[in-house]
Amino acid sequence: MTVQMTYEEQLNEFYGRLKSRNLGPLWNSIGSIMTTEPKPRVIPYLWKWDEVKKFVMESGELVTPDRGGERRVLFFSNPGSADLEPWGWGSLTHTLYAGIQLLLPGEKAPSHRHNQSAIRFIVQGSGAYTIVEGERVYMEEGDFLITPAGLWHDHVHDGDQPMLWLDCLDIPMLYQLGAMFFEHYPEFNQPVTRPDNFSTLRYSASGLRPVQDHDNHYAPQAVFKWKQTKQALDNLAKLEADPFDAYAVEYINPATGKAAANTIGAMMQYLPKGHHTSAHRHVHSAIYHVFDGEGYTVINGVKFAWQKGDTFVIPNWAWHEHVNTGNQDAYLFSTNDLPVMEALHLDRTEAHPDTHQAVTEEFKL
Numbered sequence: 001m002t003v004q005m006t007y008e009e010q011l012n013e014f015y016g017r018l019k020s021r022n023l024g025p026l027w028n029s030i031g032s033i034m035t036t037e038p039k040p041r042v043i044p045y046l047w048k049w050d051e052v053k054k055f056v057m058e059s060g061e062l063v064t065p066d067r068g069g070e071r072r073v074l075f076f077s078n079p080g081s082a083d084l085e086p087w088g089w090g091s092l093t094h095t096l097y098a099g100i101q102l103l104l105p106g107e108k109a110p111s112h113r114h115n116q117s118a119i120r121f122i123v124q125g126s127g128a129y130t131i132v133e134g135e136r137v138y139m140e141e142g143d144f145l146i147t148p149a150g151l152w153h154d155h156v157h158d159g160d161q162p163m164l165w166l167d168c169l170d171i172p173m174l175y176q177l178g179a180m181f182f183e184h185y186p187e188f189n190q191p192v193t194r195p196d197n198f199s200t201l202r203y204s205a206s207g208l209r210p211v212q213d214h215d216n217h218y219a220p221q222a223v224f225k226w227k228q229t230k231q232a233l234d235n236l237a238k239l240e241a242d243p244f245d246a247y248a249v250e251y252i253n254p255a256t257g258k259a260a261a262n263t264i265g266a267m268m269q270y271l272p273k274g275h276h277t278s279a280h281r282h283v284h285s286a287i288y289h290v291f292d293g294e295g296y297t298v299i300n301g302v303k304f305a306w307q308k309g310d311t312f313v314i315p316n317w318a319w320h321e322h323v324n325t326g327n328q329d330a331y332l333f334s335t336n337d338l339p340v341m342e343a344l345h346l347d348r349t350e351a352h353p354d355t356h357q358a359v360t361e362e363f364k365l
Contacts, residue, residue, distance in 0.1 A: 015028070037317060038283060038316045038317035040080075040093070040094060040285070040315040040316045040317070041080050041081050041094070042078040042080045042081050042091070042092065042093050042094060042285070042313065042315045042316075043078065043079060043080035043315060044299040044300060044302060044304065044312070044313060044314060044315060044318060044363070045078060045079060045080075045312065045313055045363075046304045046306060046310060046311070046312035046313075046363055046365075047076055047310065047311045047312070048309075048310055048365065049290075049307070049308065049309025049310050049311075050309075052074065052100060052309075052311070053100075053164070053309065055074055056074050056100050056102050056164065057102070057162070059072055059074060059102065060072065060102050060104055060162065064107070070109070070110065070112075071101060071109055072101060072102045072103070072109075073099040073100065073101045073102075073167060074099055074100050075089075075090045075097060075098065075099035076092050076098050076099060076287075076311060076313070077089060077090060077091070077092075078091055078092050078093070078313060080315075081094070090171060090172070091171075091172040092287050092313045093172070093285035093286075093287065093313060093315060093316070093337065094172060094173070094176075094285065094316070094337075095170055095172055095173040095263075095285065095337040095340060096168060096169070096170060096171075096172065096173075096264065096285065096287060096335065096336075096337055097167075097168065097169050097170075097171040097172055098166060098167060098168045098169075098287050098311070098335070099166075099167050100123070100164055100165070100166060100167070101120075101164065101165055101166075101167050102162060102163070102164055103128050103155050103157045103162075103163045104157060104162055104163075105127070105157050105158075105159055105160050105161065105162070106157060106158075107155075107156075107157050108154070108155065108156050108157070108188065108189060109154055109155040109156075110154055110184065110185070110188050110189065111131070111152050111153065111154035111184070111185035111187070111188065111189050111190045112152070112153070112154070112182065112183060112184050112185060113150055113151055113152045113153065113182075113183050113185070114149070114150075114180075114181060114182040114183070115149045115150055115174065115179065115180070115181040115182075116149060116169045116170050116171050116174055116180070117146075117147070117148060117149045117169065117170050117261040117262050117263050117264050118146070118147040118149075118153075118167065118168070118169045118261070119144065119145065119146050119147070119167075119168050119169075119251075119260070119261050119264055119266055119335060120139075120144070120145040120146075120147070120165045120166065120167055120168075121143075121144055121145075121165060121166040121168075121266075121289060121291075121333050121335075122139045122140060122141050122142060122143045122144075122145070122163075122164075122165045122226075123141065123164045123165050123166055123289070123291075123309065124141060124162070124163070124164045124165075125139075125141070125159065125161050125162055125163035125164055126139070126140050126141065126159055126161065126163070127157060127158050127159015127160065127161065127163070128155060128156065128157040128158070128159055128163040129155070129156055129158070130145060130147070130153055130154065130155045130156075131152075131153060131154050131155075131156070131189065131190055131192060132145075132147055132151055132152070132153045132222050133151040133152055133153070134152075134190065134191065134192060134193030134194050135192070135193075135194040135198045135199060135222055136192050136194075136196050137199070137222045137223045138196075138197075138223075139163065139165065139223075140225070140226065141226065142225075142226025142229065142230070142291060143223055143224065143225055143226050144223070144224040144226075144229070144251050144260075144266060144268075144333075145165075145222060145223045145224075146219050146221075146222060146223075146251075146260050146261050148219060148261065148262070149262070152185055152190045154185070154188075154189050154190060156189065166289050166311070166333075168264060168266075168287060168335040169264075170263045170264055170337075170340075173263065173337070173340065198222075199220060199221045199222040199223065200221075200223060200225070202220065202221070203220070203221045203254050206232075206254075209254055209255050213254075213255040214255070219252075219253035219254070219255070219256075219260040219261070220253075220254070220255055221253070221254050221260070224251050224260075229249065229268050232249050233247055233248075233249060233268065233270040233331075236249065236270075237270060237272070241272075241275070243277065243278040243351075244277055244278055244279075244280045244321075244351070245267075245269055245277065246269060246270060246271050246272070246275055246277055246322070247269070247270040247271075247272075248267050248268065248269040248270070249267060249268055250265065250266070250267045251266045251267065251268075258339070259338070259339040261339075262339060263337070263339055263340050264335055264336070264337070264339065265284075265335065265336040265337070265338040265339050266333070266334065266335045266336070267333075267334055267336075268291070268331060268332070268333050268334075269322075269331070269332040269333075269334065270329065270330070270331055271293065271295065271322055271323075271324040271329065271330040271331075271332065272324065272329055273324055273326065273327065273328060273329055273330075274324060274325075275322075275323070275324045276321070276322075276323045276324075276356070277321050277322045277323075278321060278351065278352065278355050278356065279298065279319050279320060279321035279351075279352035279354075279355065279356055279357050280319070280320070280321075280349060280350060280351045280352060281317050281318055281319045281320065281349070281350050281352075282316075282317070282338075282347060282348065282349040282350070283316055283317055283341050283346055283347045283348045283349075284316065284336050284337050284338040284340075284341045284347050285313070285314060285315050285316045285336060285337055286313070286314045286334050286335065286336040287311070287312075287313050287314075287334060287335050287336070288306075288311065288312050288313070288314065288332050288333070288334045289309075289310075289311050289332070289333045289334070290306050290307060290308050290309060290310045290311075290330070290331075290332055290333075291308070291331040291332065291333050292308050292328075292329070292330060292331045293307075293308065293324060293326050293328055293329060293330025293331060293332075294306065294307040294308065294324075294325060294326035294330065295322065295323045295324040295325045295326060295330055296322075296323050296325060297312065297314075297320055297321065297322050297323070298319075298320065298321050298323075298356075298357050298359055299312075299314055299318050299319065299320045300318050300319050300320075300357075301319070301357050301358060301359060301360040301361070302359075302360065302361050302362070302363050303359045303361070303362045303363065304363045305362070305363070307326075319352055319357055321352075321356060321357060
């Protein structure tokens with residue numbers, strides 16, 4: 001006697017046969033794949049500097065470059081993507097990785113190169129330098145440095161105090177694209193072949209470029225000094241503030257006017273004392289590091305209180321606004337994936353209909 005299957009049983013049997021042949025029904029999946037608006041797996045989160053620095057300094061006692069520590073970095077792992085192996089381990093957003101690197105006095109980090117773009121924002125210390133394609137670039141607090149994809153780079157510390165900086169790379173994006181390359185230099189460190197401050201001298205005047213750099217494909221300016229960045233913000237502050245970003249400047253390739261790191265955007269944002277920006281959202285994600293000051297950022301209705309040294313992340317399409325609650329000016333450094341979104345014609349920005357969000361809760365670790 002033949003047992004007649006129900007419609008549901010027929011479907012399940014059909015789906016089982018599809019799965020056994022590595023096939024799948026779009027009609028049963030399209031609702032979760034093609035969402036009406038971005039729904040990133042990563043979530044807003046904040047890391048306190050006191051705790052992060054404590055762990056970083058402890059790593060300095062346990063891990064050294066000569067004990068297999070290629071780079072002594074503690075990376076930020078977004079709780080929303082931690083289960084997305086293997087790239088989830090070190091992703092702050094779907095496209096960007098970030099961490100705090102420590103170089104102690106007298107240490108050297110070996111030379112290597114990779115096709116991931118990298119940027120560095122100097123958080124603390126002096127006396128260290130990175131060598132990028134033969135150019136020695138000294139690091140000071142507040143400086144922004146780039147290491148374009150494919151260029152040899154290493155780090156050396158001749159100073160007497162610990163050196164800490166924020167690293168940001170496009171590792172998650174390249175991993176998902178299946179396009180990762182990495183290579184060690186034949187010797188531990190590459191030779192210095194250019195004069196010190198080469199790129200700073202080459203681009204000493206804003207808006208002017210050497211004629212030889214007309215067709216440069218990567219940013220020929222390796223470092224953007226904090227003194228010049230602050231001067232640009234001070235000049236900008238004489239004008240009317242942007243409603244969403246207050247006073248902010250982007251780090252760009254002076255030869256092309258595009259983002260300094262091609263796939264990674266970066267900016268420094270100045271919030272005057274008491275300033276409260278309007279809320280907006282955009283498709284590109286952003287990672288923030290508080291260079292100075294204190295205040296809070298509201299992300300999708302949640303209040304994230306921050307102070308000097310803290311790091312927080314704003315996922316794609318998340319409402320956000322910043323408030324300076326301290327008794328001094330605040331400076332927020334941030335990186336983003338805007339260049340990628342713009343290149344793919346995917347970015348979109350929207351102002352909050354009520355100007356400011358209602359705070360529904362406060363973030364707590």
